[in-house]
Amino acid sequence: MRKPERVGAEGLPNRVTIYEVGPRDGLQNEDAIVDVAIKAEFIQRLADAGLTTIETTSFVHPKWVPQLADAAELLSRLNLPEGLRTPVLVPNERGLDRALEAGVSEIAIFASATETFAAKNLNSTVDDQFAMFAPTVRRALDEGLTVRGYVSMCYGDPWEGDVPIDQVVKVGARLVELGCHELSLGDTIGVATPGQVTALIKAFEAAGVGVDRLAVHFHDTYGQALANTLTALREGVTTVDSSAGGLGGCPYAESATGNLATEDLVWQLDGLGIETGVDLEKLVTTSVWMAGQLGKPSASRVVQALAG
Template sequence: MTIYEVGPRDGLQNESAIVDVAVKAEFIRRLIDAGLSTVETTSFVHPKWVPQLADAAELLAGLDLPAGVRAPVLVPNERGIDRALEAGVREIAIFASATETFAAKNLNSTLDDQFAMFTPTVQRALGEGLAVRGYVSMCYGDPWEGDVPIDQVVKVGARLVELGCHELSLGDTIGVATPGQVRALIAAFGAAGVGVEKLAVHFHDTYGQALANTLTALREGVTTVDSSAGGLGGCPYAESATGNLATEDLLWQLDGLGIETGVDLEKLVSTSGWMATQLGKPSASRVVQALAG
């Protein structure tokens, strides 16, 4: 079971406050000290679009990561690959859309043309020996288009695998998925030849379904779950969204299922409480609220 921690990247990029680079570095160190072995640290998206992560190169230069810790970064294009290689990154992620409207709004592209943008980036990364993860956004619902057809999501994901992505993170970007939809999507990927071993899940908790959806995915054989310490990160496309699945809430569930993760819940709760203080707002994690309150 792999907890793919996204708080320092996906969490902080969706917070309104811009966090000092020293605080970000301390946050990452604390997450690793708590036992998290995969921490998505930052993004090389242009600072104009994500000012919260404009200090990516400075942050990575100041990190002294222990052996065995994976520290992927999000990379949008070939310029991002250049910056990632300069920073010594060995694992990247790219971000695709499952819908036309989100591709236009977020990538300034069409559903098909986004692959022309990704192809040289992925080929360059693979040529340099980097591992590449593919995010697929809007897998269950889109605020402009409504329900997203399963075959459309599978088509996008399968093309990312064909490009060379070793893993697909299926994103419930606006938090509308239900367990039945999760089961159906995983089955559809399997029928298309994309096995469950290549799938990860990424849930938002807008309707309070993130943990139920995660449990469903685990029962279907998924072994990688994205989550964010303290539930950091809202969703700019759904006003009522409460952000990412909180890592502490996920860990509480996994512990109850007898699944070993190697993560120290007490240290993680302490870290999220500390980060909440830095941001000047309470943690969204129910487990943090229960244990630290």
């Protein structure tokens, strides 16, 4: 299998952590329910390919995301290497109860930077969402869990248009104050460009949230995900969210297309000499297999090129 020539560039990290979201964010938008055995094998294959952080599922109410109704059963089926991080998304305290029963050690919560998306996704307002998050985060921390905070609609909202940077920073800073160890800044509808990425990261730093607390989560609606990722790396970010095969979208934002494909990200990072620990060949094989299970081709350009 062809590999990129490794030619490094100044101002980039030596290693990047890939936060794989395919099993959760990638599959949640699939209309046909994926069998739990297939999900478990998907996660196992991702681990075998060298991914060290795999967001496995969500303990959201099954009525809202039927695809992830099998969260507890899925986790009970997994037999993964020691040290592998397997965070889960929880929406509230009820979700946390279920996650604790399943024995998780790391959770993520999902906040909105805009009022309209908060209403549609959380049935809340931007301010009121924190009243929901606070007891969830507090209990999780008391139980010894680590908590990640997602901030959605960081660069643009399909209903409200451009999103002011200070609005995003305010939401993110409040998540840090609650106890989130990391913020994932989401370009939910894929409209960001590199200048915006730089400006947002610098604004967080100016507000006292260091780049070491930030991760990036780009969608590729307008083909900007890799360019935006490279920009974030130049600003010091070392954690990047991506989805094997480019799976995913957002069920509450119809203009949100797939996530940045993990294979496309790994190809770029390998070419830059940045270590990830991921075996690209195994990853491509995994995404080809998963595409077959879903009955549709992979959206990843690297998968298409290498497996075509």
